Amino acid sequence: MSSTPVVRPSYAAVLRIPYARRTFAAALLGRLSYGIVPLSVMLAVTRASGSYAVAGVVMALFSGTSVFLSPARAALIDRHGPRRALVPMAAAYTALLGLLTVTVWHPGAASPLVLGTVTAAAGACTPPLGPTMRALWGRLAADRALVQRAYSLDAVAEELLFVSGPLLVGVVVGFAPPALGIVVGAVLIAAGTAGFVASPPVRDLAPGHAKARARGKSRRRVLRGIGRPVIAAAGVGLALGAVELLVVAFVEGRGHGSDSVAWVLAAMSAGSAVGGLANGAFAWRISAGLRLPLLAAGLGTALLGAGLAPGLGTLASAMAVAGLFVAPAITTAYLIADEAAAPEARVQAGAWVNTAVNAGGTAGTAAAGLLVGRLSTGWCFAVTGAVTLLAAVAVARGATRDRGAPEEDTVGEVGDGGAVRAA
Known part of the structure; x- marks a missing residue:
């Protein structure tokens, strides 16, 4: 047979x-x-x-x-x-x-x-x-x-x-x-x-406009549930925006050439690529909703470690480790947003996550510019890591609230064994 x-x-x-x-x-x-x-x-x-x-x-x-x-x-x-x-x-x-x-x-x-x-x-x-x-x-x-x-x-x-x-x-x-x-x-x-x-x-x-009218759903309804991925994406974007400026300050403060900045940031990009490929290849046993705050927390912890880096080599290593969490966190945020939004609003859901990453990056660069003139780069990395950890805590608390929400209010959710997609 x-x-x-x-x-x-x-x-x-x-x-x-x-x-x-x-x-x-x-x-x-x-x-x-x-x-x-x-x-x-x-x-x-x-x-x-x-x-x-x-x-x-x-x-x-x-x-x-x-x-x-x-x-x-x-x-x-x-x-x-x-x-x-x-x-x-x-x-x-x-x-x-x-x-x-x-x-x-x-x-x-x-x-x-x-x-x-x-x-x-x-x-x-x-x-x-x-x-x-x-x-x-x-x-x-x-x-x-x-x-x-x-x-x-x-x-x-x-x-x-x-x-x-x-x-x-x-x-x-x-x-x-x-x-x-x-x-x-x-x-x-x-x-x-x-x-x-x-x-x-x-x-x-x-x-999708005909489907939305047929279902009688408001814009708020079809985009319900994307708050957690948007917060996580903003936290990751803020970290990325701050890191770019902080690496420049670190390199210049220790008298290295400007080409060293490119190598340190390339280490982070390489780590992100490796992390992204590994994230997609791994058969996760925990839901995306639980993974997202853990990945954001991993990025924040790695940035705290970068604040302790004594030299260029250790900073590049810390950036590579931080990069391991970047692509997986953003990917997971997109996945949850796609799951949560109604089918006729999936492009909007992804766009909100993308906007959060970019807006967070802009805010991170601006905040880092203010901090660099007042704190050492080590403390600046620590502050950036702490803010990213706070974003992870906010996402985790949101996940806890969502688990206790009435089932009828859920447009689509990622369960422990997979996804339940709204019809």
Whole structure:
């Protein structure tokens, strides 16, 4: 008597899902633009205006509209579907990047007001390919074990994109004006979005507004349960934003060359990649809701240890250990948000987690800038670790409250043995 062979969840199994490789590759091609455009814009605006202050304000506008309007753009994806919403966003974003390229190509050709207006508008139109792809993984994968591996693969790939993007910009500015990097980013987002929406799983994805109306659910209802992953993501983002500045202060304070900063941060990125792959490959016996505060606490503890580092080698080792918790924590936050939100709001749920990471990073950098002038770097690392631990405690307390909540109020939850997805 024959039986159907059981496919063991693995990264290979994720990539064998019908249309997964094609869709994921197109999304990654477009998302590579996010690693190229910001640095290219900063360099091009600095060259065009001759002012670091103008460049800083312009980049703040670009990042602010891109990050804080991300949930609103994601809501359009959920409401109208990827094809009807992503294509106009990508077209507007590409056109505005083209206009920005023209304005910065010749130094002094545009006023700071024009530069700020164009970059702010471009940031507001940034297509949310990452949250859309993560929401699609939940539909492509057959079970939650595959979804966990898909999210881990996505997180590691994104980490590599944000490392390789600035390297590509470095190659471009070696032989051309930095404005050419903006052109490259525009071409990548246009090509990636076109390939993504042409993929059959995306093409066949129905808009979610009809489902939401049929169920009579409010916006608050469909996004219920994402508070814990958002808090955890903000804590991780705050730690990452603070660490970048603290590593610079540590290196300069001990008289090392600026190239040492890159090596220390690369150690953290390598640790994050290893942790992300291990997280996806491991068959967890505890729920994602219980893992999330533990991972955030692990990051906070590692940062406390970094505060005791006497030299560059030990700091790099501590950063590698801290990195082991970064990708798993963010991946788990995305997984819980996807589970908790109603099916018609999954892109929004992922966008809120993504926004929390970026907003936390901005706040962490600002806070570290204030602390560095008043405390030693060791104490700054300790404060950062302590704040991350507080975020972990808040997430753990939220998990305890959710376990005691009435079952009828749960949109979707991750249980000890797997996931229960709302219909």
